[in-house]
Amino acid sequence: MIHDTFYSLKPYHPHEPGLNDIIFSFQNKQVLVRKDRSFFEYRDICDSVHCTYLFETGSLSFYLADLSSIDHICLSLQQLRTYEPRWLGFAAILAWQLYTWIDANQYCGHDGKLMHMDMQERALRCDACNRLIYPTLSPAVIVGVIHNGRILVTRYSAQHSSYSHDALVAGYAEAGETIEETVKREVKEETGLDVSDIVYYRSQPWPFSSSLLFGFFCHVSGSSQIHLDRNELKTAEWKSRTDAIDTADDSSLTHEMIEVFQKGLVH
Numbered sequence: 462m463i464h465d466t467f468y469s470l471k472p473y474h475p476h477e478p479g480l481n482d483i484i485f486s487f488q489n490k491q492v493l494v495r496k497d498r499s500f501f502e503y504r505d506i507c508d509s510v511h512c513t514y515l516f517e518t519g520s521l522s523f524y525l526a527d528l529s530s531i532d533h534i535c536l537s538l539q540q541l542r543t544y545e546p547r548w549l550g551f552a553a554i555l556a557w558q559l560y561t562w563i564d565a566n567q568y569c570g571h572d573g574k575l576m577h578m579d580m581q582e583r584a585l586r587c588d589a590c591n592r593l594i595y596p597t598l599s600p601a602v603i604v605g606v607i608h609n610g611r612i613l614v615t616r617y618s619a620q621h622s623s624y625s626h627d628a629l630v631a632g633y634a635e636a637g638e639t640i641e642e643t644v645k646r647e648v649k650e651e652t653g654l655d656v657s658d659i660v661y662y663r664s665q666p667w668p669f670s671s672s673l674l675f676g677f678f679c680h681v682s683g684s685s686q687i688h689l690d691r692n693e694l695k696t697a698e699w700k701s702r703t704d705a706i707d708t709a710d711d712s713s714l715t716h717e718m719i720e721v722f723q724k725g726l727v728h
């Protein structure tokens with residue numbers, strides 16, 4: 462998974478950038494990079510642009526700035542999924558998540574005053590009312606439903622998602638439910654199936670959608686007859702361990718869970 466390539470985040474510690482530190486800049490779901498596709502460093506801009514501290518990992522710190530006046534080319538978020546080195550691509554996607562959070566919360570929703578980055582914790586603060594806004598994080602499930610040695614593989618309908626590769630049942634947790642209840646509800650809503658033996662597998666931060674994904678495997682309890690939610694899914698099919706399954710690339714929890722199934726590590 463793409464985040465496995467990433468070093469652990471260091472504690473939140475805003476400080477001035479050093480010459481080698483990385484500066485991200487975003488426009489229209491694209492990241493601005495040098496013409497050789499490498500990311501900008503503070504040495505490229507020094508004092509000419511205001512930088513906002515984002516996070517720190519390994520020996521590097523990462524910042525946000527507006528670099529639109531500097532010669533650049535653009536990479537799409539999708540290109541970052543397979544950017545080399547992988548850990549820097551993940552850092553850029555994580556920076557995108559924080560950028561969208563900061564951009565959407567420039568003003569306090571209570572009194573309309575300007576918010577600013579807090580110096581003690583990763584939060585936006587309103588000095589007028591002391592309101593703190595933390596980064597948006599939506600818990601969601603990825604579900605490997607297994608029945609008679611086969612796994613349930615889905616494809617999204619075009620109106621629901623532009624992702625056209627194979628997927629597993631997935632969805633966001635709702636207020637008031639446990640993550641296991643989310644698993645049962647999402648499988649039922651999308652396919653009409655009841656499931657049991659719900660076993661946690663792994664989690665993955667997924668900054669594209671500000672999500673924290675929880676992977677589960679489970680089994681069908683009762684009928685294996687599928688009743689598809691056609692608003693959300695185009696297909697849902699049972700696939701054996703040897704059937705071809707196309708997950709676009711190896712960056713996702715979905716890819717790893719399908720691989721684990723195909724290797725016979727879950728039953």
Ligand SMILES: [Zn+2]
Binds near residue numbers: 588589592
């Ligand atoms: Zn306020």
